[in-house]
Amino acid sequence: xxxxxxxxxxxxxxxxxxxxxxxxxxxxxxxxxxxxxxxxxxxxxxxxxxxxxxxxxxxxxxxxxxxxxxxxxxxxxxxxxxxxxxxxxxxxxxxxxxxxxxxxxxxxxxxxxxxxxxxxxxxxxxxxxxxxxxxxxxxxxxxxxxxxxxxxxxxxxxxxxxxxxxxxxxxxxxxxxxxxxxxxxxxxxxxxxxxxxxxxxxxxxxxxxxxxxxxxxxxxxxxxxxxxxxxxxxxxxxxxxxxxxxxxxxxxxxxxxxxxxxxxxxxxxxxxxxxxxxxxxxxxxxxxxxxxxxxxxxxxxxxxxxxxxxxxxxxxxxxxxxxxxxxxxxxxxxxxxxxxxxxxxxxxxxxxxxxxxxxxxxxxxxxxxxxxxxxxxxxxxxxxxxxxxxxxxxxxxxxxxxxxxxxxxxxxxxxxxxxxxxxxxxxxxxxxxxxxxxxxxxxxxxxxxxxxxxxxxxxxxxxxxxxxxxxxxxxxxxxxxxxxx
Amino acid sequence: xxxxxxxxxxxxxxxxxxxxxxxxxxxxxxxxxxxxxxxxxxxxxxxxxxxxxxxxxxxxxxxxxxxxxxxxxxxxxxxxxxxxxxxxxxxxxxxxxxxxxxxxxxxxxxxxxxxxxxxxxxxxxxxxxxxxxxxxxxxxxxxxxxxxxxxxxxxxxxxxxxxxxxxxxxxxxxxxxxxxxxxxxxxxxxxxxxxxxxxxxxxxxxxxxxxxxxxxxxxxxxxxxxxxxxxxxxxxxxxxxxxxxxxxxxxxxxxxxxxxxxxxxxxxxxxxxxxxxxxxxxxxxxxxxxxxxxxxxxxxxxxxxxxxxxxxxxxxxxxxxxxxxxxxxxxxxxxxxxxxxxxxxxxxxxxxxxxxxxxxxxxxxxxxxxxxxxxxxx
Numbered sequence: 001x002x003x004x005x006x007x008x009x010x011x012x013x014x015x016x017x018x019x020x021x022x023x024x025x026x027x028x029x030x031x032x033x034x035x036x037x038x039x040x041x042x043x044x045x046x047x048x049x050x051x052x053x054x055x056x057x058x059x060x061x062x063x064x065x066x067x068x069x070x071x072x073x074x075x076x077x078x079x080x081x082x083x084x085x086x087x088x089x090x091x092x093x094x095x096x097x098x099x100x101x102x103x104x105x106x107x108x109x110x111x112x113x114x115x116x117x118x119x120x121x122x123x124x125x126x127x128x129x130x131x132x133x134x135x136x137x138x139x140x141x142x143x144x145x146x147x148x149x150x151x152x153x154x155x156x157x158x159x160x161x162x163x164x165x166x167x168x169x170x171x172x173x174x175x176x177x178x179x180x181x182x183x184x185x186x187x188x189x190x191x192x193x194x195x196x197x198x199x200x201x202x203x204x205x206x207x208x209x210x211x212x213x214x215x216x217x218x219x220x221x222x223x224x225x226x227x228x229x230x231x232x233x234x235x236x237x238x239x240x241x242x243x244x245x246x247x248x249x250x251x252x253x254x255x256x257x258x259x260x261x262x263x264x265x266x267x268x269x270x271x272x273x274x275x276x277x278x279x280x281x282x283x284x285x286x287x288x289x290x291x292x293x294x295x296x297x298x299x300x301x302x303x304x305x306x307x308x309x310x311x312x313x314x315x316x317x318x319x320x321x322x323x324x325x326x327x328x329x330x331x332x333x334x335x336x337x338x339x340x341x342x343x344x345x346x347x348x349x350x351x352x353x354x355x356x357x358x359x360x361x362x363x364x365x366x367x368x369x370x371x372x373x374x375x376x377x378x379x380x381x382x383x384x385x386x387x388x389x390x391x392x393x394x395x396x397x398x399x400x401x402x403x404x405x406x407x408x409x410x411x412x413x414x415x416x417x418x419x420x421x422x423x424x425x426x427x428x429x430x431x432x433x434x435x436x437x438x439x440x441x442x443x444x445x446x447x448x449x450x451x452x453x454x455x456x457x458x459x460x461x462x463x464x465x466x467x468x469x470x471x472x473x474x475x476x477x478x479x480x481x482x483x484x485x
Numbered sequence: 486x487x488x489x490x491x492x493x494x495x496x497x498x499x500x501x502x503x504x505x506x507x508x509x510x511x512x513x514x515x516x517x518x519x520x521x522x523x524x525x526x527x528x529x530x531x532x533x534x535x536x537x538x539x540x541x542x543x544x545x546x547x548x549x550x551x552x553x554x555x556x557x558x559x560x561x562x563x564x565x566x567x568x569x570x571x572x573x574x575x576x577x578x579x580x581x582x583x584x585x586x587x588x589x590x591x592x593x594x595x596x597x598x599x600x601x602x603x604x605x606x607x608x609x610x611x612x613x614x615x616x617x618x619x620x621x622x623x624x625x626x627x628x629x630x631x632x633x634x635x636x637x638x639x640x641x642x643x644x645x646x647x648x649x650x651x652x653x654x655x656x657x658x659x660x661x662x663x664x665x666x667x668x669x670x671x672x673x674x675x676x677x678x679x680x681x682x683x684x685x686x687x688x689x690x691x692x693x694x695x696x697x698x699x700x701x702x703x704x705x706x707x708x709x710x711x712x713x714x715x716x717x718x719x720x721x722x723x724x725x726x727x728x729x730x731x732x733x734x735x736x737x738x739x740x741x742x743x744x745x746x747x748x749x750x751x752x753x754x755x756x757x758x759x760x761x762x763x764x765x766x767x768x769x770x771x772x773x774x775x776x777x778x779x780x781x782x783x784x785x786x787x788x789x790x791x792x793x794x795x796x797x798x799x800x801x802x803x804x805x806x807x808x809x810x811x812x813x814x815x816x817x818x819x820x821x822x823x824x825x826x827x828x829x830x831x832x833x834x835x836x837x838x839x840x841x842x843x844x845x846x847x848x849x850x851x852x853x854x855x856x857x858x859x860x861x862x863x
Contacts, residue, residue, distance in 0.1 A: 078824050079823050079824030079827050080820065080821070080823070080824055081812075081820035081823065083557065083814070083815050083817070083820060084817055084820050084821060085817070088821075195613065198587050198590075199585065199586055199587045199590065199613075199817075199818075200587055200817050200821070202613055202783050203780070203817070203818055203821035203822060204821065205787070206783070206784060206787040207821060207824075207825070209787035209788045210787060210788055210789070210790060210825060212788075213788050214788060215788065216787040216788070218613065218614060218783060218785075218787075219614075220612055220613035220614045220620075220783065222584065222610035222611065222612055222613070222623075223584040223590045223593070223610050224610070225593065225594075225597075225608035225610070230626075232622075232623065232626040233623075233626075235619070235622070235623075236612060236614075236619055236620070236622070236623040236626075239617070239618075239619035240614055240619065243614075243617065243619075393587075393590065393591075394590075396594060397594040397597075397598060420555050422557055425557065425558060425587040425588050425591070425815075425817065426587045426590045426591055427591075428555055428557075428591075429554055429555075429558065429587075429588065429590065429591025429592060429594075429595070430553075430591040430594045430595055430598075431555075432552060432553050432554065432555075433553060433594070433595060433598050450555075
C-alpha cells in the first residue's frame with residue numbers, strides 16, 4: 001500500500017519546490033539569483049525580493065539522490081581534499097559547472113540503461129520474478145535508470161552548434177543533466193555567507209565568489225563561549241547587517257524596503273513558532289510521526305522561513321498532527337518501543353540504511369537538535385542579531401547541552417544516537433563530552449557511529465548496526481532497572 | 486657568539502621548551518600558553534608574564550585526547566589537549582584559546598572543560614570582517630576580555646605604557662625575523678633548513694626581547710659572511726607548521742634550501758607590525774586587521790585570487806624555483822585554498838608539491854622520496 005502523505009507534508013514539499021522553480025524562472029528572466037548559507041539572515045534578501053538558493057539544502061538533496069559521491073569526487077579532481085565537508089565539496093563542484101548526468105549514446109541520443117539499477121520485477125501475485133538464465137531476480141524495466149556520468153556545463157556550452165546534428169547533440173547533453181531540482185539550480189550572481197554554522201563556510205563561499213567572479217556579502221558571527229550573547233557581539237553583527245543592506249542596495253539598485261523586511265521578519269517568526277509546534281508533537285508517547293521526517297521539513301525552514309507559505313504549510317501540518325493524535329494514530333511505520341534523540345545531520349546518501357535497524361528494533365527518533373536550533377524567535381533587529389548568533393555550531397558547550405537535554409526531557413527519550421559526522425568538525429568536535437553529560441545528567445545511554453552527511457564512502461553500515469544494537473540493549477537494561485525500582 | 490653557538494642555543498630551546506619554562510618559573514614568572522592563531526601575545530608580555538606558543542608536539546602520541554575528540558581533527562590541536570591532560574603543560578598558569586578554525590571552535594570547549602578548576606582558559610574569538618570600524622571595535626572588545634583575564638592571573642593591571650613597550654618589543658622581534666628569513670636564504674650554506682626551523686620554533690618559547698637580542702646577534706654574524714655560492718635548489722615552504730627536524734633534514738639532505746616561507750608558525754605572523762603610538766589596544770586590533778593573504782582569514786576581495794598571487798610573488802622575489810606545501814592533515818582552511826594556489830602556481834610556471842603531514846608522522850620515507858623527486862624537477 002502506498003504511504004499516505006498528509007496535506008501538510010504535501011504543502012511543505014510544494015513550498016520548497018516553488019523556491020527552486022522561482023529561482024529558475026527568475027534566472028531565465030534575467031533576474032539576479034543568489035546562493036546563501038542556511039543561517040544567513042534571509043530576512044535581508046527577502047526585503048529586496050531576491051531569489052535565493054541554499055547550497056547546503058541542495059547538497060543534502062544531491063546526496064540523498066545518490067549523487068554525492070560523484071560530485072565529491074569531482075571536487076577532489078579540482079584539488080579539494082576529501083577531508084573537506086561533503087556539502088562544500090558538492091557545492092564547489094556544482095559551482096565549477098560539474099553536473100551529474102545520464103549517460104547516453106552520442107549517435108542515437110538514447111540513454112544507456114544501467115542493468116544493475118532498478119527494483120526487482122514482480123508478477124501479478126506480487127512474487128519476485130527470477131531470471132532463468134542467471135538465477136537472479138529480474139529487474140523491473142520501468143524502474144531502471146541510465147548510468148550516471150559526470151558532465152560540465154562549461155564544456156557543453158562550448159560545443160559547436162553549426163549543423164543540425166551538433167545542435168541536437170548539444171541540446172540532448174544539456175537535457176541529460178539529471179532532472180531533479182537540486183541538480184538544476186541556476187548558477188549564482190552573488191553569494192550570501194554567514195559563518196555562524198561553521199568557518200568552513202567562509203572559504204567555501206570565497207571559492208564560489210572566485211569561481212563565478214561574483215560579489216560576496218559576508219556576515220561574520222564568531223564562535224561564542226557563553227550562553228549569553230554579549231552586547232558587544234550583538235553590536236558587531238548589527239553593524240554587519242547595515243553593511244549587508246548597503247551592499248544589497250548596490251547590488252540590486254533598489255532601496256531597502258523596510259516594510260518587506262518587517263513582513264519577512266514576521267514570516268520568519270511565524271515559521272519558527274510553527275516549526276517548533278510541529279517538533280513538539282514528538283513529545284506525545286507514542287509520537288504521531290517519525291522524527292526522521294523533520295529532516296525533510298528542515299528544507300522549508302532553511303529555504304523558505306521568511307515566506308508566508310512556509311508558515312502556512314507548517315500550520316497545516318500541525319492540524320494534520322492534531323487529527324492524527326485525536327485518532328490515536330501515528331505515521332511511524334512501526335510500533336514505537338524506544339525513543340531516541342538523533343544527534344547531528346543524517347547521512348543523506350544512506351537514509352534507508354539508517355532507518356532499517358531503527359525500524360527493526362522499534363526505535364523512533366523523537367528528538368533532533370535542529371528543533372531548537374532553527375526555532376528562533378525575535379522581536380526587533382537587535383534580537384535578530386542575537387538569534388543569528390545562536391546557530392547549531394556557534395554556541396558554547398553549556399548552551400549546546402542545554403538545548404539537547406531540554407528536548408531529550410520534553411520528548412522523553414530513552415537514549416541518544418550520535419553521528420560522528422566526518423563532514424562536520426565543529427559539530428562533532430565536542431560530542432564526546434556531550435555524551436558524557438547526557439548520561440550523567442539524564443541517566444540515558446548514548447551510542448556513537450561514524451558517518452558523513454554527504455559522502456557515502458565515510459559510512460560503515462555494519463558498525464552502525466552494531467552500535468544501534470548496543471544502544472537498544474543499553475536502553476533495555478535501563479528500562480529493566482527502572483522496572484525493578 | 487659564533488653562528489654555531491647561537492644556532493645551538495636556538496635548537497636547545499626549540500627541542501626542550503620545558504627547560505625554558507622551568508627556567509622562567511625559577512625566576513618567579515608566570516607562563517601563559519598561547520594556542521594558534523593570532524593571539525595578542527603582546528598583552529601577556531605587557532602583563533609581565535611569559536607567553537609560550539603551543540603548536541602540538543613532534544614526539545608525543547595521542548591517547549588521552551581521544552576521550553574528547555574523534556580522529557579527524559588536526560593533530561596540533563589534539564596534541565595540545567594531550568599535553569594538557571598528561572601533565573606536560575602543568576607548568577602553565579593560563580591558556581589562551583583562539584577559535585578561528587572549525588577545529589579550534591569545539592576544541593576551545595574541550596580545553597576549558599578538561600582544565601576546569603585546574604587552569605584558567607581565556608577564550609578568544611577573532612572577527613573575520615576585521616577591517617571596518619565595527620570589526621576593529623570587536624577585536625578591541627575581545628582583546629579587552631583577554632586583558633582582564635590576564636590581569637586576574639598576574640594580579641596587576643596591564644598599563645597602556647607597558648602595552649606600548651610590548652608592541653615595540655614585538656615589532657622589533659618581527660623585524661628581526663623578517664630579516665633573518667632573507668639572511669637565511671642568502672646564507673643557506675650556513676643556515677640549514679633544520680636550523681632555520683629551530684630559530685623560528687624557538688621564538689614561541691622565549692621572551693621576545695631575549696629572543697630578539699639573540700636573533701639580532703645571529704643576523705649580524707650572518708651579514709658579515711659572503712653570500713653563499715649555492716649550487717643546490719631553493720624553495721618556498723607553505724603550510725601551518727613544518728618544524729619537525731626529521732622532515733627538515735630531508736630538505737637538507739637533498740640540497741634544498743628555504744628561500745622564504747608562508748608558514749603559520751614561522752613568517753605568517755611576522756608580516757605586519759602594530760603602531761607604536763596612539764591607543765595600544767586599537768593598535769593591536771589594527772595589526773590583526775592588516776593581516777592578509779592567510780588561509781585562515783576572510784578576504785574582502787573574494788572574487789580575486791589575492792592570496793595565491795601573493796605567494797607566487799613571494800616565490801619569484803625570493804629566488805625560489807618551486808614551492809613545497811606541507812599540508813597539515815584535516816586542516817580545512819589550508820585545504821580549501823589549495824586548488825586556487827595550485828592554479829596560480831601552475832599559471833606562473835612554478836613547480837610545487839603538496840606533502841601531507843601531521844604530528845603523528847614517524848616514518849618519513851614517503852616524504853623523502855617525494856622531496857627527492859621534486860628536487861630533480863626543479
